[in-house]
Amino acid sequence: MTLRPHRLTPTELSIAVSEDDGLEPSASTPPPSFPLASSSVPLCRRDPATASPMTLPEHAFFDLIVIGAGPASLALVARLLEERPAAIYTEDEHRHLHWLKKSGKAGNISRARTIKTRARGSERVISTADDKSGYGSRAAAAAAAAADTDGDDDRDCECQGLMRILVIDRLGGWMKQWDNAFRALQLEHLRSPLFFHPAPADLDALLAFAERHGCASCPDADHNASGSLTKPSRAERRQRRRQDGETAESLRAEHHHRHVAPPGYSLREIANCVGKEISKHRIKSRQKRQGKAHSAGQPAAIDATSAQGIDATAGYARMLRDIGPAVNERDRKDYHVPSTKLFRDFVQQEVVERYGLDGEWRDAHKVWKGDNGHPHGGVDSASKAQTNASSPITLAKGEVSELHWGELHVEGWDHMQGFCIKTEDGSQLGSKAVVCALGMAGGPALPQFITRPQSPSCAGDGWCHSSAIFNPSYQFPPAASKVRGKTCVIVGGGLTTAQTADLALRRGFDHVEVIMRGHMKVKPFDIGLEWMGRYANLAKMRFFQEEDAATRLAMVRCARQGGSITPPWAARLRALEQQGKVTIRTHTKVDDAVYDKQYGQWDLKLCTKMPLPRKKCDACELHKEPEVQMHRVRAAFMVCATGSQQGFSALPFAKAFALANPLPEAGGLPCLTDSLQWGREVPLFFVGALAGLQIGPAAGNLGGMREAAERVAVRLGELSLGIPPSPALLSGTVLPSQDRKSTIGSKADVGTESRGSDHASHLGFTHFGFETLPVEV
Numbered sequence: 038m039t040l041r042p043h044r045l046t047p048t049e050l051s052i053a054v055s056e057d058d059g060l061e062p063s064a065s066t067p068p069p070s071f072p073l074a075s076s077s078v079p080l081c082r083r084d085p086a087t088a089s090p091m092t093l094p095e096h097a098f099f100d101l102i103v104i105g106a107g108p109a110s111l112a113l114v115a116r117l118l119e120e121r122p123a124a125i126y127t128e129d130e131h132r133h134l135h136w137l138k139k140s141g142k143a144g145n146i147s148r149a150r151t152i153k154t155r156a157r158g159s160e161r162v163i164s165t166a167d168d169k170s171g172y173g174s175r176a177a178a179a180a181a182a183a184a185d186t187d188g189d190d191d192r193d194c195e196c197q198g199l200m201r202i203l204v205i206d207r208l209g210g211w212m213k214q215w216d217n218a219f220r221a222l223q224l225e226h227l228r229s230p231l232f233f234h235p236a237p238a239d240l241d242a243l244l245a246f247a248e249r250h251g252c253a254s255c256p257d258a259d260h261n262a263s264g265s266l267t268k269p270s271r272a273e274r275r276q277r278r279r280q281d282g283e284t285a286e287s288l289r290a291e292h293h294h295r296h297v298a299p300p301g302y303s304l305r306e307i308a309n310c311v312g313k314e315i316s317k318h319r320i321k322s323r324q325k326r327q328g329k330a331h332s333a334g335q336p337a338a339i340d341a342t343s344a345q346g347i348d349a350t351a352g353y354a355r356m357l358r359d360i361g362p363a364v365n366e367r368d369r370k371d372y373h374v375p376s377t378k379l380f381r382d383f384v385q386q387e388v389v390e391r392y393g394l395d396g397e398w399r400d401a402h403k404v405w406k407g408d409n410g411h412p413h414g415g416v417d418s419a420s421k422a423q424t425n426a427s428s429p430i431t432l433a434k435g436e437v438s439e440l441h442w443g444e445l446h447v448e449g450w451d452h453m454q455g456f457c458i459k460t461e462d463g464s465q466l467g468s469k470a471v472v473c474a475l476g477m478a479g480g481p482a483l484p485q486f487i488t489r490p491q492s493p494s495c496a497g498d499g500w501c502h503s504s505a506i507f508n509p510s511y512q513f514p515p516a517a518s519k520v521r522g523k524t525c526v527i528v529g530g531g532l533t534t535a536q537t538a539d540l541a542l543r544r545g546f547d548h549v550e551v552i553m554r555g556h557m558k559v560k561p562f563d564i565g566l567e568w569m570g571r572y573a574n575l576a577k578m579r580f581f582q583e584e585d586a587a588t589r590l591a592m593v594r595c596a597r598q599g600g601s602i603t604p605p606w607a608a609r610l611r612a613l614e615q616q617g618k619v620t621i622r623t624h625t626k627v628d629d630a631v632y633d634k635q636y637g638q639w640d641l642k643l644c645t646k647m648p649l650p651r652k653k654c655d656a657c658e659l660h661k662e663p664e665v666q667m668h669r670v671r672a673a674f675m676v677c678a679t680g681s682q683q684g685f686s687a688l689p690f691a692k693a694f695a696l697a698n699p700l701p702e703a704g705g706l707p708c709l710t711d712s713l714q715w716g717r718e719v720p721l722f723f724v725g726a727l728a729g730l731q732i733g734p735a736a737g738n739l740g741g742m743r744e745a746a747e748r749v750a751v752r753l754g755e756l757s758l759g760i761p762p763s764p765a766l767l768s769g770t771v772l773p774s775q776d777r778k779s780t781i782g783s784k785a786d787v788g789t790e791s792r793g794s795d796h797a798s799h800l801g802f803t804h805f806g807f808e809t810l811p812v813e814v
């Protein structure tokens with residue numbers, strides 16, 4: 038059985054298994070990661086909290102609840118609402134489809150497989166099962182519902198079979214966490230390139246938006262000799278453009294655009310990524326001019342501050358020279374980072390407003406109680422229509438504190454399987470399916486020497502975690518801290534470390550000590566270029582073919598290499614070091630840290646172990662112990678830019694659910710199905726960082742979100758529309774090797790997510806559908 042589109046229909050969400058599936062739980066197998074479904078085994082273990090069915094009012098029950106309203110959530114919701122997602126059409130087809138739509142020749146367009154829902158302010162229904170045109174109307178939807186022989190409920194219900202979606206976030210707004218982080222650190226540009234964005238219709242949407250607004254590229258700041266992030270002068274820019282062989286035409290275009298682009302809109306080229314296909318002649322003439330090769334790429338990070346004291350930027354440049362170019366010249370326009378304002382306006386206009394997601398965020402309590410004009414909340418139809426017109430989605434502010442899956446009783450309906458979420462304010466909301474878009478989700482990962490009176494905590498006496506700085510209610514540095522003439526210690530080796538060091542100096546500290554466990558890694562993105570090419574790439578292919586979760590985890594960790602700093606910020610940090618404002622201590626650990634509350638001072642014992650130079654070949658050198666140096670540092674404040682813990686089942690609100698529906702994890706990441714589902718039975722999905730084992734190292738960044746949204750949307754479409762799953766997505770779950778021994782190769786594993794399909798049961802174990810990857814021909 039599959040989920041039908043209509044909210045009144047299913048009494049069970051799980052995919053029932055037919056008798057002939059023959060899936061028997063084996064006595065020799067350890068407890069399965071998720072229940073093996075068969076007619077003799079309950080579809081899911083009953084959560085003790087839902088032992089007696091929870092009762093919910095009808096208006097508090099939704100088809101889908103999305104927890105979190107960050108970019109990953111936005112990408113998913115927009116994808117559900119998009120009629121023609123880019124993933125199923127080439128970009129040329131897309132343009133053509135939009136032209137057809139505009140010119141009213143929609144009749145020829147084949148149906149898109151999207152969730153049925155209503156676009157903003159229109160009477161249109163996006164793609165109904167029977168609507169061959171792809172441009173359904175209310176009448177078409179009603180006709181489709183009438184033709185549905187399975188049930189009569191659809192015809193009478195005012196929702197007309199449209200999917201009802203609730204998005205709930207503790208901050209109560211789209212991308213508020215993102216905004217807080219960018220505002221706190223006063224970041225002017227993103228780190229990611231132009232094809233990383235949440236808009237589902239077009240991979241080039243952000244680039245097109247920038248071009249439409251006359252944004253000109255300004256060169257990367259890492260060329261700036263002073264190491265400052267300020268823009269080079271116009272003359273410098275011209276000179277460099279000429280050197281790079283740019284035509285007079287583009288210079289004229291830039292001149293023209295300078296007057297057009299709104300304030301705060303800019304693009305910054307990511308230096309030295311592009312140039313793979315530059316002609317030999319051009320490379321030679323460039324070398325002649327510059328005296329050295331200049332075009333290159335950067336697949337890996339480098340030790341920018343090695344034992345020999347190589348300058349960060351010099352080390353980076355050397356690496357570029359050694360490794361060679363990585364990105365084709367024709368993709369140069371993609372390898373720009375947008376300014377914060379440009380990106381935010383793009384998201385607001387091209388995603389939030391375009392898909393009608395700019396509705397009001399109401400307290401979860403109000404949604405639960407059903408007041409304030411909810412579409413199904415017992416108000417008059419005029420206000421219902423108005424609410425629907427302003428947003429097809431219900432938006433709620435509230436922190437989810439409990440998640441349960443089990444039997445529900447929705448008033449006026451039969452008992453059914455479903456989710457019940459509880460929020461901090463005591464509200465209860467239900468749904469057939471849930472998507473978690475929680476970001477890193479876990480609490481701060483803190484060094485051991487930080488003792489916390491209460492857990493979890495982001496700040497204490499004399500210290501804070503970097504996530505506290507992002508919180509608008511936290512003052513950095515705290516008012517009580519004496520800052521003038523004092524030192525701030527920052528622990529961590531990622532981009533946030535560099536940005537916080539800069540912020541600390543701007544907020545009045547005289548000196549910053551940066552402490553890194555390893556070397557200072559410098560690379561333009563969190564992950565290597567080999568992972569984030571615009572088109573399919575080998576690294577991704579290898580990742581998708583890997584069956585073992587532990588190996589996938591190792592690949593993810595290797596690709597991210599912990600934290601890394603972008604070349605402009607590394608240059609900035611190095612410049613501050615040269616000015617004596619920053620000390621960068623690499624290969625250093627904090628041996629002991631004592632905070633004297635009375636004097637407001639940290640006393641830190643640091644141990645630096647510099648690695649030996651690799652090249653030495655004589656025996657004495659090889660056996661020489663690395664040089665160890667001990668330092669003592671006194672500081673007024675400490676910032677731990679040490680990242681977050683990952684893990685869903687450890688989250689307070691998810692503990693009971695994970696206990697009742699266990700699933701293997703690797704490094705805190707759940708071993709989801711390829712559709713990012715929590716096993717085959719429970720319609721709980723993940724987008725964002727927690728889908729790292731399936732999406733790859735970019736899962737937590739903007740780059741992985743569209744792909745995650747696509748996979749989840751397709752699966753939700755299958756559940757709600759009853760479309761048979763495509764063979765590409767009929768695949769198993771990536772498990773840790775010890776779990777695989779018992780399950781992979783067994784009948785259970787050969788099965789599919791939707792085992793209703795006969796075809797599916799004959800398929801082998803496939804881990805990735807290659808047609809879901811955009812492959813460059």
Ligand SMILES: Cc1cc2nc3c(=O)[nH]c(=O)nc-3n(C[C@H](O)[C@H](O)[C@H](O)COP(=O)(O)OP(=O)(O)OC[C@H]3O[C@@H](n4cnc5c(N)ncnc54)[C@H](O)[C@@H]3O)c2cc1C
Nearest residue numbers: 105107108109206207227228229436437475476725738739
């Ligand atoms: C300073 C900084 C700069 C960055 N720059 C870039 C960049 O340039 N490019 C890039 O790709 N990535 C960047 N990142 C990474 C960035 O965090 C991610 O790309 C993105 O924010 C992740 O989106 P998300 O939706 O998965 O999670 P988040 O943005 O973290 O959103 C998660 C949401 O879930 C909500 N939530 C969590 N738990 C609950 C709960 N129990 N109940 C209700 N709501 C809950 C939170 O309130 C939050 O709104 C940057 C990160 C930082 C910190």
